[in-house]
Amino acid sequence: MALPARDPEELGQNWGKGLARCFSVCEGFLDEETSMRLLPIPDSFVCPISADVMRDPVATADGCIYEREYIEQWIREKRQRRQAVISPSTGVELVSQQLMPVDALKKAIETYVANRPELHNSFGQRRSVQQAAQLLQEELLDKQVRHNSIEDELTRLQKQMKDKDCHITEVEVQSQSLSEELERVRAELTERDDRDRSFRKEVDEMRQKHQCSHQAVSDLRSQLVRSQNRSDELELVRAELTEKDEQDRLFRKEVDEVLQKHRCSQQEVSELRSKLASAEANCNQLSSELVFARDAAACLKEELLSSRSVVPAAQPLEEQQQEQEEAASQSGQSDFASCPIEAELLSEPSSQSHSVFLVGQYAEIHGLWSRPDLGNAIGRLLEFDNGSGRWRLLLDTGEYIIIKPESMTHHDVPQGMRPMQFLRPGPSGASVTSRLVTSFMSFMSMTTMSPQLCDATQECEYIGALAHELFGNGAAVQEFLLLGCLEDLIDSLGSESQVVQELAAFALRLVGSGELIVEESGAILRLVNLLFESSCSKVQNEATMTLTSLCYGVPGCRQDILEELDPHKLTLLLVPGGANGQSVQGLAARLCGVLSHGNPPIRDALVKAGVVPQIVALLQCAPSTASHGAFALGSLLIPPACENLRRSIVAANAIPSLVGLLQSEFFQVRDHALCALGFLARDSPTNQLAIATAGTGALPAMATLMRIHAPTASVLRDLINDNANVQGMALEAGLLQSAMCCLEDNRVARYYLNSVTEPSSPDVVHVIQVLMVRAQVSEQSATIEQAINILRSGGLESKTLVCHVLWALLSSQVSSHFGFKDQIIQVGASLGLQRMLWQHCCR
Numbered sequence: 151m152a153l154p155a156r157d158p159e160e161l162g163q164n165w166g167k168g169l170a171r172c173f174s175v176c177e178g179f180l181d182e183e184t185s186m187r188l189l190p191i192p193d194s195f196v197c198p199i200s201a202d203v204m205r206d207p208v209a210t211a212d213g214c215i216y217e218r219e220y221i222e223q224w225i226r227e228k229r230q231r232r233q234a235v236i237s238p239s240t241g242v243e244l245v246s247q248q249l250m251p252v253d254a255l256k257k258a259i260e261t262y263v264a265n266r267p268e269l270h271n272s273f274g275q276r277r278s279v280q281q282a283a284q285l286l287q288e289e290l291l292d293k294q295v296r297h298n299s300i301e302d303e304l305t306r307l308q309k310q311m312k313d314k315d316c317h318i319t320e321v322e323v324q325s326q327s328l329s330e331e332l333e334r335v336r337a338e339l340t341e342r343d344d345r346d347r348s349f350r351k352e353v354d355e356m357r358q359k360h361q362c363s364h365q366a367v368s369d370l371r372s373q374l375v376r377s378q379n380r381s382d383e384l385e386l387v388r389a390e391l392t393e394k395d396e397q398d399r400l401f402r403k404e405v406d407e408v409l410q411k412h413r414c415s416q417q418e419v420s421e422l423r424s425k426l427a428s429a430e431a432n433c434n435q436l437s438s439e440l441v442f443a444r445d446a447a448a449c450l451k452e453e454l455l456s457s458r459s460v461v462p463a464a465q466p467l468e469e470q471q472q473e474q475e476e477a478a479s480q481s482g483q484s485d486f487a488s489c490p491i492e493a494e495l496l497s498e499p500s501s502q503s504h505s506v507f508l509v510g511q512y513a514e515i516h517g518l519w520s521r522p523d524l525g526n527a528i529g530r531l532l533e534f535d536n537g538s539g540r541w542r543l544l545l546d547t548g549e550y551i552i553i554k555p556e557s558m559t560h561h562d563v564p565q566g567m568r569p570m571q572f573l574r575p576g577p578s579g580a581s582v583t584s585r586l587v588t589s590f591m592s593f594m595s596m597t598t599m600s601p602q603l604c605d606a607t608q609e610c611e612y613i614g615a616l617a618h619e620l621f622g623n624g625a626a627v628q629e630f631l632l633l634g635c636l637e638d639l640i641d642s643l644g645s646e647s648q649v650v651q652e653l654a655a656f657a658l659r660l661v662g663s664g665e666l667i668v669e670e671s672g673a674i675l676r677l678v679n680l681l682f683e684s685s686c687s688k689v690q691n692e693a694t695m696t697l698t699s700l701c702y703g704v705p706g707c708r709q710d711i712l713e714e715l716d717p718h719k720l721t722l723l724l725v726p727g728g729a730n731g732q733s734v735q736g737l738a739a740r741l742c743g744v745l746s747h748g749n750p751p752i753r754d755a756l757v758k759a760g761v762v763p764q765i766v767a768l769l770q771c772a773p774s775t776a777s778h779g780a781f782a783l784g785s786l787l788i789p790p791a792c793e794n795l796r797r798s799i800v801a802a803n804a805i806p807s808l809v810g811l812l813q814s815e816f817f818q819v820r821d822h823a824l825c826a827l828g829f830l831a832r833d834s835p836t837n838q839l840a841i842a843t844a845g846t847g848a849l850p851a852m853a854t855l856m857r858i859h860a861p862t863a864s865v866l867r868d869l870i871n872d873n874a875n876v877q878g879m880a881l882e883a884g885l886l887q888s889a890m891c892c893l894e895d896n897r898v899a900r901y902y903l904n905s906v907t908e909p910s911s912p913d914v915v916h917v918i919q920v921l922m923v924r925a926q927v928s929e930q931s932a933t934i935e936q937a938i939n940i941l942r943s944g945g946l947e948s949k950t951l952v953c954h955v956l957w958a959l960l961s962s963q964v965s966s967h968f969g970f971k972d973q974i975i976q977v978g979a980s981l982g983l984q985r986m987l988w989q990h991c992c993r
Contacts, residue, residue, distance in 0.1 A: 151586045157479040162254040166261025195259050198239050203263065207256055208249040214239045215252055222249070271335060400537055498905045507531055509540065513558035515543075529553075559816070584597035613642065620660045627661055636661065643676040648686040655680065655692035659699045674700070674707075680739075682723070687730035693738040701744040708745050712752055717759035724764035732768075736775035737766050743785030744777075753786055753795075762786070762798050769807035773816050779823035780811060796830060800837060805830065809844040812851035820859060828865035835873050842869065842876045849876075849883035856914070857898055863913035864888075870920055877924040886921040886929065889914050890936050893952055896945030903947055911954045919958040934959075 529543030644655035746753035768779035
């Protein structure tokens with residue numbers, strides 16, 4: 151059985167008492183007169199360093215016991231001398247410098263001293279001697295430290311003296327060399343003065359020659375101006391000749407076609423002559439009927455004008471037509487002459503079909519780098535030029551443009567249009583023909599009938615013909631408003647026939663006078679009712695597009711439309727299955743975007759109604775619907791956009807869908823997706839990284855789109871700005887090479903230069919600068935070499951854009967840290983820049 155542990159203090163006390171009572175025998179052990187005396191102080195109580203009784207014994211790592219004060223001093227001195235700490239007793243290096251107190255020994259020493267009173271005085275004297283020795287030792291150490299510091303200071307001063315002596319020697323040598331250089335420079339200056347005097351003489355002679363040749367130069371300049379004028383006239387003549395050659399080639403082609411068509415047999419000619427005779431008879435009969443119909447229409451017009459008090463009853467019809475001609479000449483929007491081209495029904499195939507387009511068909515324009523203002527314009531196809539491969543389009547503004555088929559997409563229009571005659575533009579000031587007046591009067595006569603007597607099919611035909619007459623014809627629109635047909639057209643929106651409702655909404659959109667439509671009581675309400683209550687998707691589409699057109703045309707119309715619309719009902723229309731088709735949902739989303747454009751109160755109302763998740767869901771639908779959804783998101787994000795709205799769009803998982811739309815083959819889809827992504831990436835590193843990593847990543851798609859799509863550079867600038875992670879991904883995706891390809895293409899470079907005003911630089915320049923700073927040295931060198939090659943052999947716009955890039959790389963903030971200046975000079979950019987400057991001065 152193990153004994154319990156005893157208290158160290160009790161053990162030490164018993165130990166001390168026992169030692170204090172021990173005696174030693176001075177004489178022989180068996181002598182009777184043996185004297186007894188106390189034993190001396192035990193060696194275990196004495197410190198090996200101080201040779202005195204310990205007061206606070208501690209044990210070291212080797213097992214020896216010392217006085218705490220002396221062993222700590224021993225360790226401290228060894229450390230100060232940077233020596234190994236060894237044991238004072240054994241001389242072995244201490245593994246650990248930690249000291250362990252020996253409480254039992256300490257208690258034994260205290261008990262021993264307490265029981266030996268004769269040792270108190272000797273201990274006190276010994277302690278005072280030790281303290282005095284310690285004090286003297288400390289003073290000696292202080293003096294030794296001061297002595298060492300003084301010696302160090304003397305050594306430093308001696309070293310400084312030596313350095314100054316060396317510097318004085320170097321200065322003397324340098325002064326001697328400078329004196330020699332000064333003498334040499336003085337000699338060179340003397341020589342230069344001599345050469346300057348000779349040069350001055352030569353300059354004086356050259357000035358005399360220049361004064362003599364100045365008159366000749368003036369004569370040459372005048373001759374040069376005359377030659378330039380002649381060259382301009384020659385260019386004009388060449389252009390006219392080229393145009394005439396093109397016309398002659400077309401005429402020859404038409405003549406060849408006519409000759410080929412008329413190569414028929416005599417029997418066919420006789421049959422044609424007989425048919426022609428019968429046709430002439432029928433034509434004469436129709437001419438008489440047409441004259442009678444025109445007279446009846448003129449009478450009916452006079453009666454209606456007198457009843458509506460629009461034009462005085464006494465005013466003759468000839469004066470009215472003369473006023474119409476003057477209005478047409480003043481409007482300048484669309485002037486017509488009587489040279490008709492017969493077109494067929496839109497629903498039937500045409501003999502003149504090119505690239506899946508038909509004469510009379512409507513087409514939406516997109517992707518015109520030279521005309522960004524025509525991004526959402528809709529035109530009507532008039533004729534196709536086989537020689538140039540381009541269509542001739544009439545816009546709703548009355549402007550005619552020539553465009554390639556690949557820059558157009560088919561645009562649906564209401565069905566049921568009757569065959570009609572399109573009119574080519576004639577000389578300025580051509581009058582509005584009586585055929586327009588006939589169409590107006592026919593429509594007004596139908597609207598004045600009672601609903602029981604009104605034929606819906608015939609009314610559809612009249613409204614369709616009226617819509618064609620109004621399209622792109624400013625004079626026709628003025629006549630339409632003058633006759634007061636707008637109110638009747640708005641009333642047609644309430645017809646029971648869905649076809650009539652569709653055509654009326656379409657014609658109302660072509661009128662273009664948004665202020666008058668808004669002023670007409672009930673126009674917006676009826677369009678809103680058609681949007682929410684009609685069961686026909688075509689009617690809903692036309693109503694939505696007309697409301698959208700009113701928002702574009704009239705600034706204050708958005709609030710009026712919102713008052714009639716219920717945002718919650720509009721949100722339900724966007725829910726899957728809430729409308730009659732995806733096309734209706736897409737147009738409704740576009741209406742939301744147009745309503746919220748630059749109007750925070752309307753935007754907040756729509757967001758509160760919950761349109762954001764529904765619009766984001768539309769991004770997964772058909773391309774046209776997804777395009778409208780992306781447009782709506784971009785309009786909602788137009789500054790000032792709140793951060794909560796951006797978070798809600800991101801939370802609805804819009805970024806992967808928008809990145810996926812960048813792969814679309816349709817221009818408008820990519821354009822609207824880029825716009826929305828640009829707003830999401832602006833000043834948001836989290837969104838920037840999410841866009842760069844979503845799906846397959848937006849950066850590879852943007853690298854492809856930079857050369858064919860204008861806003862890509864602007865979006866990239868927002869995406870990679872101040873985001874090192876995205877910059878590295880952009881370099882891996884090849885964006886630096888794609889940006890340099892934009893500089894090589896002179897057409898693309900011209901567009902980028904025209905999109906900004908000086909002194910601003912295009913966004914593609916900023917993209918190249920950011921990527922060059924991040925790129926490796928090999929990529930930097932290859933890019934600079936490519937830029938120099940463009941300076942040598944590129945077009946003027948490409949060279950100008952390269953100069954912008956070099957200027958950005960040579961700026962003080964960039965070049966001072968990355969050394970682009972040396973790289974640009976090494977590859978020989980100076981010569982190219984001088985040549986560029988010379989070409990600019992010559993121009």
